């Protein structure tokens with residue numbers, strides 16, 4: 202068995218009487234390409250929030266490279282190599298991509314608290330930021346204010362910000378959410394081009410995309426893991442068809 | 453903000469350009485010297501404007517840059533004012549060391565309270581800052597033995613600046629001294645804003661939810677900027693004491709906290725010069741309006757505020773920069 206990068210052990214969470222996570226057990230092996238699928242409201246985003254520390258589970262534990270991080274703050278988990286993107290754009294609207302990614306790089310390098318140095322003096326950090334942006338085809342848009350960027354570009358910036366933290370594990374919450382079908386391919390090309398060492402879990406509704414990019418699929422229904430397996434197994438599973446695929450006419 | 457052609461610009465050069473001195477800034481600072489020749493009878497007012505501008509600048513760091521709304525910022529102004537007054541009474545009258553003392557005490561109190569401030573946002577935060585401000589004012593009021601309570605602090609006496617310039621009746625020394633201190637502190641603030649830390653503050657203002665997701669400890673940043681803002685407000689308070697040679701309980705008042713928010717919003721928050729412009733407009737308007745109808749000048753300030761925020765959501769400076777951009781384009 203290969204080493205586990207991130208795992209959830211018996212994780213449960215409820216909002217009042219609504220159980221959004223029921224005894225979730227997930228192991229992400231190092232270098233994995235896992236997809237997390239499930240109908241709307243299944244608790245997929247909630248699970249990412251639990252893993253990254255935005256929410257605290259009622260029971261269970263999250264471990265990152267073997268270390269129990271359940272009690273750690275989100276930023277401490279990021280420092281240990283766990284990054285995420287957001288389903289709904291959560292960007293720095295008034296900054297431009299260069300500033301935003303430079304900020305993320307500075308935070309990772311631990312120099313964001315320097316208040317007596319000109320930002321332009323950090324050549325390495327700026328160049329690193331620009332490199333990330335160029336790789337994500339944002340190089341020519343990097344001086345444009347974020348809120349003025351086309352929506353598809355903003356989705357790419359979501360990923361750029363996460364990459365700037367140099368993650369070992371990256372959780373992508375519907376990276377192409379709201380992007381027209383023709384453009385979503387571009388976003389997933391970027392995702393597919395990420396380093397093989399990076400452990401990846403992504404949420405996605407488009408089954409073509411899921412089958413194309415995932416090596417393993419986890420199906421979440423009503424806050425619980427319904428089933429999981431290889432794309433072939435999931436495609437052949439009649440239960441999955443019924444709860445999920447059947448309603449969306451994919452397959 | 454800059455709309456210059458950016459095609460051939462390397463990212464580093466671009467960021468450097470953002471932090472460069474613009475000609476208009478040099479014009480602004482040159483213009484601050486004009487009152488010495490143009491309005492020699494208004495130098496006391498000019499000194500008050502410089503001090504209030506410095507106070508507004510300190511609020512801009514937390515409100516305009518980090519998005520922390522405070523309705524109790526006069527607490528640090530007042531602490532600085534009383535510290536400078538007591539320092540001259542019990543230690544010596546040399547002004548610069550008095551300012552250092554004012555900055556230090558305000559900074560220590562700011563640092564201590566930053567642990568509470570950094571935990572809250574929005575309405576809760578406004579109420580906490582308001583509460584702390586009121587609390588401090590009443591404490592100063594009841595500590596009559598130390599502060600003189602509502603009678604004000606008596607016996608403040610300040611030596612000539614550098615042993616050369618006595619504080620005169622016309623406010624010549626007062627304005628020169630206040631302006632010099634304002635300029636030096638402004639240079640520091642400018643440097644802070646153009647630093648990685650300044651960028652992190654803008655990050656907090658733009659999206660506090662994203663900050664932890666890029667590994668940032670927003671609370672640590674907020675504690676730091678709150679302390680810096682307290683220090684600058686303390687220096688402003690100290691200046692007021694030294695240039696007027698008195699300390700009234702008013703330095704801690706809610707009105708002072710509220711006025712400085714109004715000035716910053718008028719001038720344009722998050723723009724470094726917003727506080728300075730806002731303070732200038734506000735203080736001159738107050739001076740003129742109170743000449744027309746002494747009892748009703750707040751009416752006019754109110755009208756000015758409503759007009760500015762409805763027509764210019766980013767304050768006077770925001771409106772100006774929009775005008776300039778439109779003019780450049782056509």
Ligand SMILES: Nc1ncnc2c1ncn2[C@@H]1O[C@H](COP(=O)(O)OP(=O)(O)OP(=O)(O)O)[C@@H](O)[C@H]1O
Nearest residue numbers: 216219221239240241242243244245246247248288
């Ligand atoms: N903070 C919250 N308080 C109360 N209920 C919540 C909260 N966050 C999510 N929920 C509820 O939990 C359920 C799961 O939400 P979640 O966002 O995790 O679903 P999802 O699987 O990501 O759905 P989608 O595919 O629409 O993104 C939903 O019913 C949602 O309304």
Ligand SMILES: [Mg+2]
Nearest residue numbers: 245246247288
């Ligand atoms: Mg979701």
